[in-house]
Amino acid sequence: MEPEKYAVVLVRQWQGDTVEYLTAEIEKALAEGDDVQALYLDSVLQHVESMPDIEAKSA
Numbered sequence: 001m002e003p004e005k006y007a008v009v010l011v012r013q014w015q016g017d018t019v020e021y022l023t024a025e026i027e028k029a030l031a032e033g034d035d036v037q038a039l040y041l042d043s044v045l046q047h048v049e050s051m052p053d054i055e056a057k058s059a
Helices: 003-011 017-032 036-049 054-058
Strands: none
Touching (some): 017 036
16 A cells, blocks of 8 residues: 555544545645655654643553
8 A cells, every 4th residue: 555545544543634645645745746754753742742632542
């Protein structure tokens, strides 16, 4: 699978506004020819860092 398509598939697994935001950012990056994987990872890391306690939510 091409990296761009893989990134979009991954981002659609997120829920709520994050899905819409990241999907829009990825589609914008694709249109501009940017590095989609780097954008996706940066966006996910920023989102994860903003969450207070991931382990508590998944437990």
